Amino acid sequence: MPTSTITASGSTSFIIKKKELGVSTFSSTSFNIIPKKRCSKKVVSVMTPTQSQRPPSTTGSVKTALTMTEKILARASERSALVPGENVWVNVDVLMTHDVCGPGTIGIFKKEFGENAKVWDREKIVIIPDHYIFTSDERANRNVDILRDFCGEQDIKYFYDIKDLGDFRANPDYKGVCHVALAQEGHCRPGEVLLGTDSHTCNAGAFGQFASGIGNTDAGFVMGAGKLLLKVPPTLRFVMDGEMPSYLLAKDLILQIIGEISVAGATYKSMEFVGSTVESLSKLSYIFAYMSTTVFHAKMEERMTLCNMVVEAGGKNGVVPADSNDYISTLRFLSEYRFDVSKLEPLVAKPHSPDNRALARECKDVKIDRVYIGSCTGGKTEDFFAVAKLFQASGKKVKVPTFIVPATQKVWMDIYSIPVPGSGGKTCSQIFEEAGCDTPASPSCGACLGGPRDTYARMNEPQASHIMSMNCLFSVCVSTTNRNFPGRMGHKEGQIYLASPYTAAASALTGFVTDPREFLQ
C-alpha cells in the first residue's frame, strides 16, 4: 500500500485500525507530510473521516496553501513548500511501462546503468503488456518476450504476463490495458507519484495522486535512480457544478473542457477537477472500495475518464482531490473555468482533433460505418454498463458493426457476470449479443491506436466495403477512445468521432452520429 501516510495534525479525528494501517486519509484542513517506510500490501477499509471546518491558519502547520499537485510533489521531493515553475527531484513511487515502450526503456537502462545493473526497486516497477498482444506480428511478440526476460532477470514483482495468445483466459496474470489494470490491481494510491511510459498515465490522477507520462529515456533514468527532475506545474482549476443529467457521462465533461481550452490549453499545466458534480464522484472511500478489487465502483471509473483525457488538452497531470477542500479559495490557481453541468448536452469531437467539439445532435446527418467501445478511456466496466443500459432502453439492434473491447480481463469478466440494473438480470454480454454487437474481444489496447495490421477492429481500409454503396467517402467510426488524429485507428483517411459510451451506443443503433437522448428519455 502507500509508501507514505499523510496524517492530519489538527484535532480532526480519524478512525483507522492500527492493524490495517497503510492507508490514511487527507483531512480537509491541514497536512503534515511524513514519508514513511513501505507498509504491507493488503486490502484495507477506511471510513471517510468526519471533518470539522477549520481554516489552515488555525493549525499553524500550513504556511502557504498548496494545490493538490503541489502537495504531492512537495512530499515526493521532501520539501515543505514549492512553487509552480520550480524544478525539483521527485522520488517516484511507481514506474509503469508496457510492451511498446518497455523494451526501449530497458535498452536505455542497460546501456546507461550497465548490463548487470539492478533496478532501483523491484517492487516499484510495474510492467503491463497491453498494446500489441493478440497479433501475429513477430516483433510485437518479441517485445513481450523482452519484457518477460527482463522481469525474470530483475525479479520484478508486478509483471502481468501473457504467454498463451490463443486464449487470454488461460493467463491469470494477464490484465490488459495498463491504466485500468494499475487501478484494479491497487497500484494507484492517493498522494503518490506514478510515472509511466504512456501519455494516458494521467488517468491515475483520479485517485488523488500525481501521475504523468514520460518517454523511454526518462523512464530508463527512473528505472535506475528512482527519481526524476520535474517542473512543478501551475494548476488550472475546473469547477463543475450542477446536477449531472442522466444522459451525460464524464466523457462529455472532458470533451467540453478540451473543446473550451483546446488541445494545447493545458500544456505544462496541472488540471484539477472540483465542484459539486465532481464531488458526487469523489469520495475518498470510493478509492479504497475500488482498490478492494472485488468491488466495482462506477463513480471512480467516471473520475478516471475525466483525468484520462487531460493529456488531450496538453496537461501534465490531472487530479481530483481525494476529498473536498474547505480552503480551496485561497489556493493559487493560474485560472479557473466554471461549468454548469446541468446545462450541458451530449458532445462529440469531430475529426481530426479532440478539441473539435460539436453537439452530438448537430452531427445527426453524419453517416457512420462502425462503432468502437474500448480503451483506457472508454473500455471500463462502467462504460459497457452505459452502452448496455442504452441498448436495453431502446430494445433495438445495431445497424453498423459494433466492436466491444474490454480494457482488462476483470472488465471482461464483469461484462459476462454482473447483471445490468433494470434489465431483469441480464449481463452486458447478453444485451450486446441481443443487440447484434460483435462478441467481446480479448482485452487489450486494441484498435484505439491502430497497431499492427491484424489488430482486431482496426480501420484498415479507407472505406468499409459494405458501405461503398452508401456513398460514404471514408470509413467513419464513433469511438469511446481518446484521440482522433489522422490515422489514429489505422487508415489515415478514417474519420473518428470521439463520444461517450451513451452516444456511441445510440449511434450504433441508427448508423448516424446520434444524441443518446433519443433513446434515454
Add this chain to the structure above:
Amino acid sequence: MATTSASVFNPALALNNYSKEQLHVAFTSNLRMSTSCFTKFQLKHFSSSLIPSQSTRIPICAATSPTSPSETTATTFHGLCYVLGNNIDTDQIIPAEYLTLVPSKPDEYRKLGSFALIGLPSTYETRFIESGEVQSKYSIVIGGENFGCGSSREHAPVALGAAGVKAVVAESYARIFFRNSVATGEVYPLESEGRLCDECSTGDVVTVELAKSLLINHTTGKEYKLKPIGDAGPVIDAGGIFAYARKTGMIPSAAPS
C-alpha cells in the same frame, strides 16, 4: 541528434537549381550560410564505436550517445525545410504500427527513421522521405502550434533524428515531445517567435543559427528570430540527458559494467 554522418547534407551541392535561387537571395544571408555550414557541423557516430571497452554491451543508438569533450558544439544547421501545420501529433510522426521497432536497437533505429512522418495525411503532397530512401533530404522541420502532441512515444523524436532531422522549429510544443527531444538529444526543439509555417515552404533552403537564435530562409531572403533554447541546448549538444550528466560530472563518466 542523428547519429550517422550520412545525414549531413548540403543542398547547395546537391540541388541543380540552386544557382538560380542564389540570384534572388540577399548576398549577406548567402554568405552567412556558406561560411557556417561546414565549419560547425558536428559529426556523430554510433556509441558502440566510441566505447570499444564496452564491446560486450549491445550498442544502443537511440539512447544518448556520448560525445568526446573536444568536439565542437553544433551551432548551425543548414538544409532544406519541410513545412507542417498545427497539432502534428506523434501518430503522424510515427504511426502506431511501427512502434514494434525498439529505438535502442541500431537496425530498428534506422528503420524508425525511414518511417518518419509517414502518417501525414495525403494533403501533404510532398513526401518527407522518398520511397526507397531511409533518410529524408529535409534536415529542418517547421511546424505550427502544439507540435508533437498526443502519445508519449519517444519513437517520435527518435524517428525524426534517425531520418536526419537536426532541428524542429515550431510555434509551440507539446510537453512530452519537447522533453523527449531534449532527453534523447535527437533533435533541437526550437520555438519561433512568429508563425514560420506560414512564411516558409517545403523545399526552402534555410539555416538555423543556434547561438543567435535565428532562422534564415535563403529562398525568400528573410530572417526570423527564434526563442533561445536555454538550458536545454547544452543537454542536446551533449547527446541527451545521460551524456550531459556524465559530461558535467553529475553521474560517473562510464556506465558501471
